[in-house]
Amino acid sequence: MTDQLLALLERPRTTAELSGELKTDEQAVEGLLSLLGARGYVGKAYDSSPTCGTGCGSCSLQRLCPAKGEEAPFLPVWRLTARGRDALLKVRGTSTEVPCPKVQGR
Amino acid sequence: MTTVCHLEPDQNAQISRLGGPPGLMRRLVALGLRPGAAIRLVRRAPLGGAFQIALGDSFIALRAQEAGQIHLELS
Amino acid sequence: MAALATARAERLLVTVGNPNVGKTTLINAVSGSRFEVGNWPGTTVDRLSAHCKLSGRSVEIVDLPGSYSLAATTPEEKIARDELLALKPDLVVDVVDAGNLERNLYLTLELAEMGLPVVVALNLVDEARAKGLTIDADLLARELGLAVVPLVASRGEGIGELCEQALRDNPAACPLVAYQPCIEAAVEELGALLEGAPERRWLALAALSGETVRLPLPVAERSESLRQKLEAEGVDPFLEIAGQRYRTAHELSQRVLDRQQAPPQLTEKIDRWLLHPWLGLPLFLAGMLLVFRFTFLFSDPWIEFVGAVQGVLAGWVAGSALPPVVQSFLADGLIGGVGTVMAFAPVLFFLYLAMSFAESSGFLSRAAFIADRVMHWAGLPGRGFIPLMLGFGCNVPAIYATRTMEDFNDRLRVALAIPFTACSARLAVFVLFAAVFFPAQATAVVFGLYLLGLAAGLTTAAILGKLAPTGHSSGAMELPAYRLPTLGLTLRQAWMRTFAFIKGAGGSITITVLVIWLLLNVGGGKPENSLYAQLSQLLVPVFTPLGVTDWRLVGALIPGFIAKEVVIGTLGVSYLGSEPVAALGLMDGLQQLGQSFLTACWAFLNAIPAMFGLPQLAPPAPEAPDGLAGALGTSIAPAGAMAYLVFLLLYTPCVATVVAIRQEFGRRWASFSVFYQLLVAYVLGLLAYLVWPS
Ligand SMILES: Nc1nc2c(ncn2[C@@H]2O[C@H](COP(=O)(O)OP(=O)(O)O)[C@@H](O)[C@H]2O)c(=O)[nH]1
Numbered sequence: 082m083t084d085q086l087l088a089l090l091e092r093p094r095t096t097a098e099l100s101g102e103l104k105t106d107e108q109a110v111e112g113l114l115s116l117l118g119a120r121g122y123v124g125k126a127y128d129s130s131p132t133c134g135t136g137c138g139s140c141s142l143q144r145l146c147p148a149k150g151e152e153a154p155f156l157p158v159w160r161l162t163a164r165g166r167d168a169l170l171k172v173r174g175t176s177t178e179v180p181c182p183k184v185q186g187r
Numbered sequence: 188m189t190t191v192c193h194l195e196p197d198q199n200a201q202i203s204r205l206g207g208p209p210g211l212m213r214r215l216v217a218l219g220l221r222p223g224a225a226i227r228l229v230r231r232a233p234l235g236g237a238f239q240i241a242l243g244d245s246f247i248a249l250r251a252q253e254a255g256q257i258h259l260e261l262s
Numbered sequence: 263m264a265a266l267a268t269a270r271a272e273r274l275l276v277t278v279g280n281p282n283v284g285k286t287t288l289i290n291a292v293s294g295s296r297f298e299v300g301n302w303p304g305t306t307v308d309r310l311s312a313h314c315k316l317s318g319r320s321v322e323i324v325d326l327p328g329s330y331s332l333a334a335t336t337p338e339e340k341i342a343r344d345e346l347l348a349l350k351p352d353l354v355v356d357v358v359d360a361g362n363l364e365r366n367l368y369l370t371l372e373l374a375e376m377g378l379p380v381v382v383a384l385n386l387v388d389e390a391r392a393k394g395l396t397i398d399a400d401l402l403a404r405e406l407g408l409a410v411v412p413l414v415a416s417r418g419e420g421i422g423e424l425c426e427q428a429l430r431d432n433p434a435a436c437p438l439v440a441y442q443p444c445i446e447a448a449v450e451e452l453g454a455l456l457e458g459a460p461e462r463r464w465l466a467l468a469a470l471s472g473e474t475v476r477l478p479l480p481v482a483e484r485s486e487s488l489r490q491k492l493e494a495e496g497v498d499p500f501l502e503i504a505g506q507r508y509r510t511a512h513e514l515s516q517r518v519l520d521r522q523q524a525p526p527q528l529t530e531k532i533d534r535w536l537l538h539p540w541l542g543l544p545l546f547l548a549g550m551l552l553v554f555r556f557t558f559l560f561s562d563p564w565i566e567f568v569g570a571v572q573g574v575l576a577g578w579v580a581g582s583a584l585p586p587v588v589q590s591f592l593a594d595g596l597i598g599g600v601g602t603v604m605a606f607a608p609v610l611f612f613l614y615l616a617m618s619f620a621e622s623s624g625f626l627s628r629a630a631f632i633a634d635r636v637m638h639w640a641g642l643p644g645r646g647f648i649p650l651m652l653g654f655g656c657n658v659p660a661i662y663a664t665r666t667m668e669d670f671n672d673r674l675r676v677a678l679a680i681p682f683t684a685c686s687a688r689l690a691v692f693v694l695f696a697a698v699f700f701p702a703q704a705t706a707v708v709f710g711l712y713l714l715g716l717a718a719g720l721t722t723a724a725i726l727g728k729l730a731p732t733g734h735s736s737g738a739m740e741l742p743a744y745r746l747p748t749l750g751l752t753l754r755q756a757w758m759r760t761f762a763f764i765k766g767a768g769g770s771i772t773i774t775v776l777v778i779w780l781l782l783n784v785g786g787g788k789p790e791n792s793l794y795a796q797l798s799q800l801l802v803p804v805f806t807p808l809g810v811t812d813w814r815l816v817g818a819l820i821p822g823f824i825a826k827e828v829v830i831g832t833l834g835v836s837y838l839g840s841e842p843v844a845a846l847g848l849m850d851g852l853q854q855l856g857q858s859f860l861t862a863c864w865a866f867l868n869a870i871p872a873m874f875g876l877p878q879l880a881p882p883a884p885e886a887p888d889g890l891a892g893a894l895g896t897s898i899a900p901a902g903a904m905a906y907l908v909f910l911l912l913y914t915p916c917v918a919t920v921v922a923i924r925q926e927f928g929r930r931w932a933s934f935s936v937f938y939q940l941l942v943a944y945v946l947g948l949l950a951y952l953v954w955p956s
């Protein structure tokens with residue numbers, strides 16, 4: 082479940098989106114996120130800076146982003162931290178190169 | 188690229204982009220209408236004023252101008 | 263410290279659970295409110311404990327701080343974890359929110375790994391049921407291998423069974439989560455080093471996850487090297503362990519949860535009719551009629567009963583040796599005031615019942631969907647249509663029903679529009695006047711007044727919307743799956759809302775009735791000399807432009823503020839004089855009470871088949887006192903009567919409605935509503951007088 086969650090967070094998402102993808106309860110996802118957050122794997126997108134640290138091109142919420150002038154984040158949007166990205170890559174067994182997320186679906 | 192307004196009943200599509208003012212987008216995202224989500228048009232309401240769409244197992248009602256802000260890729 | 267000073271109780275219980283799942287409520291219920299509050303040593307976190315006797319055995323219960331997990335990510339969780347390990351309780355009561363099972367089970371799974379005896383207190387079952395969730399408690403107990411007690415702690419339900427469980431010698435819980443082989447191997451190796459500690463599995467898992475737990479140095483070193491080995495193999499033990507626990511909690515909750523909703527296919531089938539492009543609106547209107555019919559048929563017997571009780575009480579007062587003024591004060595003022603409040607209760611209760619049902623079954627959202635288009639031109643969301651329609655039944659619950667709307671401005675606009683709609687109380691007056699002055703077009707006149715009220719309300723909402731544009735009234739909303747609400751919950755919800763009205767508005771309404779009693783009774787025995795008559799006569803010039811010149815008609819508008827149907831009674835008294843109340847003996851009164859109660863019950867039962875009889879919009883108009891029709895016919899011309907009706911339709915909401923607006927939106931808006939409606943009523947009344955052919 083954590084692998085899936087980390088993989089989904091390659092692009093910033095809200096808990097509603099995550100629970101929809103994981104077909105699980107939103108509250109439960111929140112619980113897992115706070116657990117992962119406490120250990121530094123994930124973070125809220127705008128906690129430390131107005132940007133979330135990912136390529137905007139991939140983001141479904143860029144129109145709502147503070148980096149684009151929107152005042153405050155409206156829903157908590159979660160993203161991977163550097164540690165979370167490392168963990169994800171390790172799980173996948175791929176290189177340490179951070180892949181540039183693709184722009185929208187195919 | 189079309190919007191929900193142009194769907195026929197029972198037609199499936201995938202959301203590609205949301206438009207409109209931030210307030211509306213918030214509302215839509217909170218309802219689970221986010222880029223990438225697969226939807227199906229269930230019906231248009233009386234007089235074509237509103238739309239009912241299916242998202243997974245749940246149903247969502249939209250006004251015409253809101254439906255027009257949900258851009259789609261047909262699937 | 264206090265806990266150390268007293269001898270340790272025979273049994274030590276601890277409660278653990280997520281925040282706000284009712285742990286404190288539960289301890290309160292078990293111990294009978296005898297608990298002590300302090301702080302956990304060295305912190306500001308509340309420590310709550312209770313000593314009590316259960317079946318003669320002394321028991322101590324300690325409430326551990328609310329925790330989502332034992333990973334100790336917050337100070338509260340750290341306390342909970344450390345105390346669990348240190349206290350070695352005889353039983354852990356794991357309080358679980360039944361409405362949020364998946365998230366709560368995570369902690370349960372961790373507790374099971376600690377090797378402590380655990381019983382699951384499945385709390386908040388009522389709220390879960392309200393969400394349409396039922397949990398198979400027996401299945402959950404079998405899956406967990408633990409005792410599970412369903413509870414509604416706030417009402418003490420299930421506490422008895424929990425107390426029994428609390429005294430039983432429950433065995434230690436068995437671990438329920440199976441991890442990947444590589445993790446299991448590591449856990450086993452570390453567990454062997456911790457031989458003898460019942461919590462060794464949990465400790466090993468915590469150490470592998472990289473949490474700070476107190477371990478003998480060799481074990482700590484070994485676990486660190488195992489952890490690094492796993493990471494080198496591409497396994498993050500923390501992620502693996504947390505993920506596996508969540509997956510297990512998810513699967514468990516899926517197995518024991520039953521979402522009581524119609525499957526999507528059935529929901530779609532029902533929607534095919536209810537949201538049909540052409541049938542939808544008529545079906546919806548028919549539904550509204552059914553709601554009114556239900557309300558009036560079932561509440562009418564009880565309103566009559568309230569009236570009968572009032573009559574008996576007044577009769578007793580009349581039979582007493584009190585001076586006449588005091589008698590009148592008690593009978594007309596106090597009993598009348600409380601009676602007015604009580605007469606609202608049945609209507610509200612049944613209307614709320616219908617609304618609760620509509621709300622939790624999923625019909626309300628559909629109605630909003632259908633009405634959205636109609637409401638749009640007034641700049642209102644579809645959800646505003648239902649409160650407006652309810653206003654035709656009674657304005658008071660309609661005001662409260664605006665709560666289903668999200669935006670404050672939208673709510674306010676609908677609430678200010680509602681009192682313009684012609685409630686059933688006004689209908690009684692319309693019917694009487696229409697029969698006297700416009701016998702040929704009575705129906706058209708009444709119907710026209712309905713439309714006028716609705717138009718005035720919607721125009722008000724539209725104008726206010728232009729003046730203070732709201733953010734963006736959104737029509738996007740979820741149409742939830744249909745489900746059958748539980749009867750008990752629906753009844754309780756309706757009762758609680760009715761009770762809230764009586765408690766919140768009863769005082770103000772009674773006081774208003776008393777003030778009006780004072781007006782009527784100060785200044786001499788005859789009605790013509792009373793303060794009321796003088797005040798009415800002062801007001802006559804104001805109403806002369808409307809063609810209303812009789813002080814008795816003008817005056818009746820004043821008590822009409824209590825409830826619009828009071829206008830008829832007042833007119834009767836001031837035109838025909840009041841009949842003295844006959845004195846009643848104690849036994850006679852009791853007999854009358856008993857009889858009217860039986861009558862009410864019988865009428866109530868009869869309402870069930872009547873529901874399916876011919877449609878009827880409102881209860882029949884109360885019988886006007888004999889001769890009132892004739893007296894009215896000579897005191898005013900038809901054009902004036904029309905103006906009077908229009909004024910009556912639109913002027914000041916009744917006191918109960920004003921109180922409802924004050925409760926929901928504050929004093930300012932309540933006063934605004936009163937004055938604004940007076941103005942509108944006057945202007946439109948004047949127009950009606952000028953336009954109506956005389
Ligand atoms: N409806 C309902 N409410 C409950 C129940 N148990 C507790 N509550 C309410 O839930 C709220 C939180 O309870 P509390 O005991 O403070 O939770 P704690 O944080 O776990 O100690 C309070 O308002 C209680 O009245 C229950 O079984 N049903």
Ligand SMILES: [Mg+2]
Binds near residue numbers: 286
């Ligand atoms: Mg508490």
